[in-house]
Amino acid sequence: xxxxxxxxILIFVVVLAVPTTVLAADWLLGWHSRLWQPVAARQxxxxxxxxxxxxxxxxxxxxxxxxxxxxxxKLRDKKNYWNNKMVRWESSTTDPKNATISFGLxxxxxxxxxxxxxxxxxxxxxxxxxxxQIQNLRDRNFSYLEKIFNDVTKYGAEDPSIWGIxxxxxxxxxxxxxxxxxxxxxxxxxxxxxxxVKKGGRQ
Amino acid sequence: MRENLSSILVAVLLSYxxxxxxCNNVGAGSNGSNPNMNSGPQPPAGSPAPVxxxxxxxxxxxxSPGTYSLNSSLETNSSPEACVTITGTDNxxxxxxxxxxxxxxxxxxxxxxxxxxxxxxCMVATGTxxxxxxLLGLNNVKGATVTGSTFGSRLNNFGGVLISDSTNITFGSRLxxxxANPSVTAITNPxxxxxxxxxxxxxxxxxxxxxxxxxxxxxxxxxxxxxGTRSELNSFMIGIFGGQNTHVxxxxxxxxxxxxxxxxxxxxxxxxxxxxxxxxxxxxxxPGSLISGNILVNTFDCGIETVGFMRDITLYSNYIDTxxxxxxxxxxxxxxxxxxxxxxxxxxxxxxxxxxxFGGLRPAGGQNLPYLSYIIPADMPAETTINFNQNQFSGNxxxxxxxxxxxxxGSVEVPVYSSMAYIAISxxxxxxxxxxxxxxxxxxxxxxxxxxxxYPLLFSSxxxxxxxxxxxxxxxxxxxxxxxxxxxxxxPTFGHPTDAVVLFSPIICGS
Numbered sequence: 001x002x003x004x005x006x007x008x009i010l011i012f013v014v015v016l017a018v019p020t021t022v023l024a025a026d027w028l029l030g031w032h033s034r035l036w037q038p039v040a041a042r043q044x045x046x047x048x049x050x051x052x053x054x055x056x057x058x059x060x061x062x063x064x065x066x067x068x069x070x071x072x073x074k075l076r077d078k079k080n081y082w083n084n085k086m087v088r089w090e091s092s093t094t095d096p097k098n099a100t101i102s103f104g105l106x107x108x109x110x111x112x113x114x115x116x117x118x119x120x121x122x123x124x125x126x127x128x129x130x131x132x133q134i135q136n137l138r139d140r141n142f143s144y145l146e147k148i149f150n151d152v153t154k155y156g157a158e159d160p161s162i163w164g165i166x167x168x169x170x171x172x173x174x175x176x177x178x179x180x181x182x183x184x185x186x187x188x189x190x191x192x193x194x195x196x197v198k199k200g201g202r203q
Numbered sequence: 204m205r206e207n208l209s210s211i212l213v214a215v216l217l218s219y220x221x222x223x224x225x226c227n228n229v230g231a232g233s234n235g236s237n238p239n240m241n242s243g244p245q246p247p248a249g250s251p252a253p254v255x256x257x258x259x260x261x262x263x264x265x266x267s268p269g270t271y272s273l274n275s276s277l278e279t280n281s282s283p284e285a286c287v288t289i290t291g292t293d294n295x296x297x298x299x300x301x302x303x304x305x306x307x308x309x310x311x312x313x314x315x316x317x318x319x320x321x322x323x324x325c326m327v328a329t330g331t332x333x334x335x336x337x338l339l340g341l342n343n344v345k346g347a348t349v350t351g352s353t354f355g356s357r358l359n360n361f362g363g364v365l366i367s368d369s370t371n372i373t374f375g376s377r378l379x380x381x382x383a384n385p386s387v388t389a390i391t392n393p394x395x396x397x398x399x400x401x402x403x404x405x406x407x408x409x410x411x412x413x414x415x416x417x418x419x420x421x422x423x424x425x426x427x428x429x430x431g432t433r434s435e436l437n438s439f440m441i442g443i444f445g446g447q448n449t450h451v452x453x454x455x456x457x458x459x460x461x462x463x464x465x466x467x468x469x470x471x472x473x474x475x476x477x478x479x480x481x482x483x484x485x486x487x488x489x490p491g492s493l494i495s496g497n498i499l500v501n502t503f504d505c506g507i508e509t510v511g512f513m514r515d516i517t518l519y520s521n522y523i524d525t526x527x528x529x530x531x532x533x534x535x536x537x538x539x540x541x542x543x544x545x546x547x548x549x550x551x552x553x554x555x556x557x558x559x560x561f562g563g564l565r566p567a568g569g570q571n572l573p574y575l576s577y578i579i580p581a582d583m584p585a586e587t588t589i590n591f592n593q594n595q596f597s598g599n600x601x602x603x604x605x606x607x608x609x610x611x612x613g614s615v616e617v618p619v620y621s622s623m624a625y626i627a628i629s630x631x632x633x634x635x636x637x638x639x640x641x642x643x644x645x646x647x648x649x650x651x652x653x654x655x656x657x658y659p660l661l662f663s664s665x666x667x668x669x670x671x672x673x674x675x676x677x678x679x680x681x682x683x684x685x686x687x688x689x690x691x692x693x694x695p696t697f698g699h700p701t702d703a704v705v706l707f708s709p710i711i712c713g714s
Contacts, residue, residue, distance in 0.1 A: 049264070049290055052315055056342050057283065060365055063414050064335055066576040071438035073574065074479045074504060075472075082464050082471035126436055133335055140283050140309075183571070183578055 046158050048193070050148045051166065054177075055189040057144060061137040062182035068130040075126065138180040145177050165192045253294060261286035261308065268294035279308025279329050285340070286311055286329065293318035299325035299352070309336045309362070311354070320347035328356040334431055336362030338411065344369040350376050355410030357386070360431030363412035372418060375406040375425035375454075381498040381522075382406065384427035384455035391457075392500050392524050394549040394603060399498075402455070412478075414442045415449070416577040422450040430459040430478045439483035439508075444577035446486075450493045456481045458502035462527035462552035463607055473503045480508040481526070485575055489515025489540075500524045505531055506548065509558075510574050511565075512537040512590075518546060525550040529601070531557035531616075534574040534631065535565055536623075537590045545598045554613030555601040555657065559664070560589055560623035563633025564640070573630055586633075590642045591619050597678065601653040614657035614683060618664035619643035619674040620690055625666055638697035641669035648710050649678025659685030660710055671695040675709040686710035 149170065157163035166173075169188055176184045254269030261279045265271055265288065279286040286304045289295050295317060303326035304311050311327035314320055322339070330336025338354040338361060341347060347369070355361045366372055381398065382405035389396035406425030413428070415421055423441060430437045440456045443449045460477025481499035484507065492515060499506040499521060506523030509532030518541065523529045529548035532538070536558055548555050565572065568583025596615070604612035618624040622641050627633070648660075660683060662675055672694040689704040696702075 049266075049315075052290065053284065053288075053313075056313070056315055056340065059342060059367060060337055060340060062578065063365055063367070063416065063576070067412070067414065067438045067442075068436075070483075070574060070576055071436045071479055074438065075436065078464070078503060079470075079472040082473075133333060136333075137335070144283050186578075 047148055047152055047163060047166075048159055050144070051189060051193055054141065054144055054148065055186050055193065057137075057141050058177070058182045058185035058189070061134075061141060061180075062186070064137065065130075065134055065180075065182065068126075068133070072126050072130060134180060137182075138178065141177045141185065142174070145173060162192065162194075258287060261304070261306070263287050265289040265295055265297070266292050268292055270296045270298065272297070273299040273302040273304075273325075276303040276305065276326075279304065279306030279310070281307050282310075283308075284310060285313030285337075287313070289314040289317050289320065291316050295319070296321040296323075297325070298323050301326065303327070304329060307331055310340065311336070311338045313337070313340045314342070314344050314347070315340075316343045317341075317347070318345045320344055322347070322349045323351045325352040327352070327354050328359070328361055330359075330361040332359040332361060334360045334362055334411075334435055334437075337365050338362055338409075339364045341366045341369050341372060343367075344372060346371045348373045348376070350406050353408040353410075355431065357410050357429060358432075360435040360437075361411060362431075363414060364409060365414050366418060366421065367414075367416040368418070369421070370419045372420075373422040373424070374413070375423060378403050378406060378425040378453045381453045381455040381496055382425055382427050384408075384429065384457060384498075386427075386429040386457045386459070387455055387498065387500055392550075395498060395500070395522050395524050398522050405455070412437055412440055412442065414444075414576075415446060416442075416444045417446070417580075418443075418449065419447045420449075421446060422452070423454060424450065424452045426454045426456075428454060428456045430457065432459070435477075437478040438576075439480045440478050440502075441481065442483045442485070442576060443487060444483075444485040444575075445580070446492070447488050448491045449487060450491075451482060451495075451497060452493060453496040455498040457500050458526075460501050460503040462503055462525065462605065478502045480505045481523075482507045483576070484509045484513055484516075485577065486511040486579070487513050487516060492516035493519070494521060495519040497521045498524075499526070502526045504528065508532055509536055509538060510534045510576075512539070513541060514539045516540075517542040517544070520545045521547075523548045523551075525605075527551070527553040528557050529555045533557075533559045533561045535562045535572065535586075535633075536560055537586070537588075538592070538594055539590045540593045541595075543594065543596045543599060547600045547602070549601075549603045550605055551601065551612050551657075552605040552607055554616050555599075555653065556596070557613065557616045558591060558623070559616065559618060560625045561628050562631030563627050563635050564589065565633055570632070572632060588640050588642045589623060589625070589636050591617060591623060591646060592642045593645050595647045595649070595678075596651055597647070597649045599651045599653075601651075601657050604654065604656050606656075611658045612656070613661065614653040615648075615660040615662075617646070618662055618666065619646060620663040620668065620670045620688060621666045622669045623666075624664035638667045638669045643669055643674050644671055645673055645676060647676040647678045648681055650680040651683065653681070653683040655682075655684040655714070657684060659683065659687060659712075661688065662686070662709060663688045663690060667699045668696045670697075677710045679711070681710055681712055682714060683710065683712040685712055 152163060169192060173188055176188060254267050256271050257274050258271055261277050277286055286308060301324050305328050309330045311329040327338045329338060354364055381402060383402040389399060405427035409426055409428045411431050428440050430440060440458055441451060458478030458481050464471040464473050479502060481502050482494060494507060505528045506526045507530045529551055538558060565586040567585040568579045569581035601614055606612060622638055627635055668691055670691055686708050687706050690707045691702055692705050
C-alpha cells in the first residue's frame with residue numbers, strides 16, 4: 001500500500017478512535033445516563049411534565065382566587081368601617097367596661113360576612129369580575145387536562161406505568177378541575193406524581 | 204483511487220464528528236425536536252457540558268442544563284403554557300439580553316422542579332390585561348436569582364410574579380438603599396423626597412404584585428414596584444405567606460391607592476383603586492426574617508399588614524407614607540419577638556401601629572381560613588395561645604398625621620392589657636380563647652418619637668383583662684402625647700371582674 005494511503009488510514013483510525021473511546025468509556029462508566037438522559041427523559045416524561053404543569057396551573061389558580069377574595073373582603077371591611085365607625089380613641093379614657101373598639105365589629109358582625117350580598121356595594125363589580133375570571137381559570141385548566149388525555153389517546157403514553165394510575169383518576173380529575181376545587185386538584189395530582197419532585201420550600 | 208479513498212474517509216469522518224457533536228445538544232424543545240432554537244458553539248464530545256442555545260420562539264421547554272438566551276423578542280399566542288418553560292433540570296441560565304416577551308398568552312416564564320437557576324435581563328409583559336397573568340412563575344425551585352428584568356407594564360394590569368414551594372430564591376440584588384421608582388416622586392410623596400434623591404437604579408422592576416407562598420430563604424431586594432394600574436383592585440403588592448427566614452429589603456413600592464375614602468350621597472367607600480397593603484405578611488417564622496429599608500407608599504390600608512402569626516422578625520428602617528395604618532394586623536394576628544426599629548411613618552390616616560385580634564384560636568392546619576392566602580400545611584397544629592409577646596418598639600418616628608374629617612390619628616393601639624381587643628367573628632373559624640391564653644408580656648418601647656398630634660398610646664380596650672404588670676415595658680426616651688390607660692388595681696388580673704379600675708401611665712412621655 002502506498003505510504004500516503006497508510007497515513008490517511010492512520011489519521012482516520014485515530015480521529016475515529018478518540019471520540020469512540022470517550023463514548024465507550026461514557027457508556028461503561030455509567031456516564032451514558034447523563035449524556036443521553038435529556039432526550040430519553042423528555043420523551044418519557046412529556047405527559048408527566050404536563051401533569052406537573054397542570055398542578056402548577058391549579059396552584060396559581062388557587063393563589064389568584066385567594067388574592068381576589070382577600071381584596072374584596074378588605075374592600076367590604078373598609079366600607080363598613082367608614083360607614084359604621086364610632087367615636088375613635090375613646091376607649092382608654094373612659095371606663096373600659098363601657099368602652100368600644102373603633103371598628104364597631106362587635107356591633108354587627110354580620111357586616112363582615114364575606115359572602116353577604118350588598119346591592120349597593122361597590123364590591124359587586126369586583127365580585128362579578130372575580131367570578132368570571134375564576135371561571136376562565138377553571139376552563140383553562142379543564143381544557144389543558146383534556147389536551148393531556150387526548151394527546152395520550154392519540155400518540156400513546158410515554159410512561160405507561162404512571163399514566164395507568166392517572167387514567168384511573170380521569171373522572172375524579174375531570175370533576176374536580178371542572179368544579180374549580182383548585183387545592184383538591186393539586187391533592188389528586190400529588191397522589192399520582194412522583195413524590196421526590198412534588199414539593200420544595202417549607203414542608 | 205487514492206483521491207476517492209481520501210474523499211470517502213473525510214466524508215465518513217465529518218459525518219461521524221457531526222453525529223458525536225449532536226449528542227450533547229439535546230434536552231430542549233418539544234416532541235423530540237428542537238424547533239425553537241439555534242444552537243451555538245458545541246462542547247467537546249463526550250463531556251456533559253451544558254447546552255448553549257438561542258431561543259427563537261415561544262413554546263420552548265428547557266430540560267437540560269445550559270445557557271439559553273434571546274437575540275430577539277418573543278410573542279406568545281393564547282397557549283396556556285409559558286412562553287419559556289424550564290423544568291426538571293438544574294444549572295440553567297436564561298438571559299434575555301433585554302429582549303421582551305409579550306403577547307396575549309397568560310404565562311411568560313415558568314420554572315418548575317428546577318435546581319440552580321439564573322434569569323436575567325428579561326422584559327416580560329404577557330397577557331390580556333385582566334390582572335391574571337403569571338409573568339414569572341417559580342415552583343419547587345431550589346436556588347435561583349432573578350435580576351435586571353422588568354415584569355408587567357405601567358400601561359396595563361397584566362398580573363404578577365408567583366413564587367411557591369421554593370428555597371433560596373433571590374428576586375433582585377443587594378442595593379445600598381431603596382431604588383428609584385418612576386411612580387414615586389417628590390410630587391407624589393413630598394414627605395419622603397429626601398429618601399428618593401440619590402436612589403440607585405432598581406435591580407428589577409415590577410408592575411403588578413409578587414405573591415410568595417411556602418418558601419424558605421426568599422430574598423426580595425432592590426425592586427421598584429408599582430401596582431398594576433390605579434383603577435384596579437390589588438390586594439397586596441408583596442405577599443409573603445407561610446415563609447421562613449424571608450427578607451424583603453430595599454424595595455420601593457407604590458400601591459397607587461389612597462387611605463382617604465370618597466363620599467357619595469353620604470356613603471363613604473374606598474373606590475377600589477390601587478392596593479390594600481404594600482406588604483402583607485402571613486404566618487412568617489424566622490429566625491432571621493427581615494423587612495428593612497423599604498419605601499412603602501400609597502395604599503388604602505397598611506404599609507405592612509400581618510395576618511396570622513409572625514415570629515422572630517425584624518422590621519427596620521422602613522419609610523411608610525400615605526397609608527391608613529403604618530404597621531398592623533387583626534385577622535388571627537399573633538406576634539412574637541418582633542423588633543420594630545427606626546421606622547418612619549408619615550401621612551397616616553388611622554394609626555401608626557395597630558395590632559388587635561379578630562378570630563378565635565385557629566384550628567389545626569389543612570383547611571382554608573379567610574384572609575389566609577396560602578395553602579396551610581396539613582400538619583400545622585391548632586393554636587393554643589394568642590401572643591403579642593417579647594416585641595420591641597425602638598427609635599420609630601410618627602409625623603404629619605392626615606387627620607381626615609378632623610379625626611385624631613392614633614399612634615399605638617395594642618391592647619395587651621385587655622385580650623388584644625379580641626372579637627370572635629362568625630366567618631373566622633376558631634374557638635374562643637380564655638383570658639389566660641393571651642400571652643402579652645415584655646413589650647418594650649424606647650426612644651420612639653411620636654408627634655404629639657397623634658393620640659396617646661393605647662394598651663387597653665374594654666375587653667376581658669389579660670393584665671400583668673410587665674405587659675408593657677418603658678424603655679425610656681419616648682416622645683408622645685400620653686399613655687394613660689385604665690387598668691385593674693391588682694396584677695395579674697384575667698377576665699372581666701367588676702372591680703374599680705385605676706388610671707395608669709405605662710410609658711412616660713417626654714417632649
